[in-house]
Amino acid sequence: MQNTRSNNLKLAEKGVWVSIFAYIIISVGQITLAQLTHSASLKANGFNNLTDILGNIAILIGLRIARIPADNDHVYGHWKIESIASLVSSFIMFFVGFEVLRETVLNIITEKEETIDPIGALVAVISALVMLAVFFYTNRLAKATQSHALLAASKDNLSDALTSVGTAVAILAAVIHWSWLDKAMALLIAGFILKTAYDIFKDSVFSLSDGFDETLVEQYTQAITRAPKVKHVKLVRGRTYGSNIFLDVVVEMSPDLSVFESHAATEYIEKLLIDQFDVYDVDVHVEPATLPENEHYASRALELLAKEEKLLNGSDLADLLTPNFQEIAENGALLTREMKLQASSNLSVLTESNFAIQAYHAQQVSKKTFILTYDYLEQQKRIRVTSIWRRNDEWLCLYRQLTPHL
Template identity: 25%
Template sequence: MTQLLLHLFVKNYQDTGDPEVRGQYGRLAGLTGIAVNVLLCAGKFLAGLLSGSVAILADAVNNLSDAASSVVTLLGFRLAAKPADDAHPYGYHRAEYLAGLSVAALILVIAVELFKSSLKRILAPETVAFTAVGAAILVVSIAAKLWLCLFYRRLGRAIRSEALTASAADSRNDVISTAAVLFSYAVTQLTSIPCDGWAGLFVALFIFWSGLGIARDTIAPLLGEAPDEALVHGIANEIRSYDPRVLGIHDLIVHDYGPGRRFASVHVELDAREDVLEAHELIDSIERDVTKKLRVELVVHYDPVVTDDAELSAVRQRVECVINAIDPRLSFHDLRMVRGREHTNVIFDLVLPFDLRGEEDAIRRRISEALHAEGHHYRTIITFDSEAFNDIHTRMEADVTEPPVPEEPSGARRE
């Protein structure tokens, strides 16, 4: 059924990276959700009136809120497809996250209201009349919501949509809550035990817990979570394999402005003997081709490295041995030396894991002592980088170092 709907209503549905195709996915999901939930709401409302069950009526209201959530999702995708303008130069793609957050808010409100009505029913039980029509409507509702959950999940995974993932979770909750209502409906008929209110209370708590999870998942990208690992390694692999002249990469930073709108910057290391114009052409080609293939606006910073300086190679090996002894997770890049009359500055960036923050002075001291033990007048100037931007740090040759640069003050960082 899902495949048929995609064939009928989404042109080029396999090209999920295309913003236009993504918008069509969102429209299909929104309209389908509205249609299914409105029909289920009408059926459950009828069953609730016939039986007098507060749990069934609450479930009907829940479906009505789901229809409203589908409207919000539809509007979110429509707004996200709006082109960038002067006020929002990076586009409106984060509107999809706001749609998911709105769905979570509606779920939480419904959970609170259902909790109140269920608590009242527990304190003042009422007789629930069992009808075959009501039971049949609940069974059909479970089947419909199960299909809708799988439908949302497939579309959400295809386009990596937080809003559709939230809708899938909401539909799953509806399957569980309606099953609980059906169970209490049957138990009340068979045993005369007034469990209608308790079933509604269980459903309310479950829905509330799920709403909190959905809110957490949609807030995370708005606050600025770590980039998608597959994307990070995809960019890294594309650059590393692009040309044999690429010696290594580091400082890869990805900015996410919403689904399908991402920017990235990275430092690419090339041999310092490479012709400047040819190196520039290579960098331009990497930016252009990676942007086209991965749909990420990429900016590359060119780092020249020296491969034929024996002293630099020796220092590099020594630094590598020291940091491995301190912690194997440590890595470094942008190593260069500035030779002076009385001492030589050894300058590099050290990638520091999050749990070692606060240990910078101790690490700097151990590295300095190790270099001084060689009998040279080395002074270390270390800039500590975040692991978040350097977990894909790679170097394709072991003995490479940066070319000398004019002497700079302690703690300075080369751009």
């Protein structure tokens, strides 16, 4: 898992490099032509792309550091550096966004008017097509590598493509003496920069402050509830380190399970979450569940009596006998579980009216073991029954002995 995640981050770096090269070419071209064509919106778009170079460099550094393996000082690895890099990128975008906004507002206040060359529109359209192609590449790569940092960069690529289209529209409008629209689009581009910066900032802070999607918690809880041996899901707590999800899970299981059985159940839960939801690391803690029998001691003997009546009637034997069940019949023969089930399938099921249970006594020898004794009459013949019932998640009969009553 460690190697796979590291390889994904290494692959994500390719997307960042593509964005950086595209931004260098586009930003230099747009800022240079903006000075020649006197287009405020083209200049604003050029500075927007310039910030993306700095932001992508921060993301690239973050991806490099995030791939460093865990050590004594970073037992969970360096994955959070990816979120820190995104946070730094958002700060850079905030700074430039406010700078573009400030300059545009000053131009509006001073009513500064300059002749705008329509060639700037062609540059903006070309920039939009380039950034749209970069967006499709980085977005696909971000989903394949599960890199949140690259996904944020791809969203910025799409934003740049849209703002470039807006820039082209503004320049063409200014050519026909709607210069106010050029400044209006500059304001809109500044707004896009600030909005994208805010979204990246919000997602980064959410991850760094251990925020977690409640919808995912609900999905995990439903999946764990259906896992074998789980009585109740007490807690699911998640946090993210970069694109990696770490979970703490607390479940309640029967107190009668052995350590081996409980451990096997926790491993099943861990594998379920890793395979089905691509969770990076899961820590499962088991607590004893409160079983109904622990709360109703007085009714336990009656519950076991009802199960004994089913045994006498030969019904539901598969659900009442342990795998290693043994019974000594009244003639001294030893019957196993398989022999008992076979005998029951060959005989017609008797009704409860054929038996008259007398002298029923239930003795609890431990929290999960009962010894039952009673007599029953069958065709004027009295038979003494001694049976041992043991709880292992459910109450099952372990041993029975039938003795003719003298």
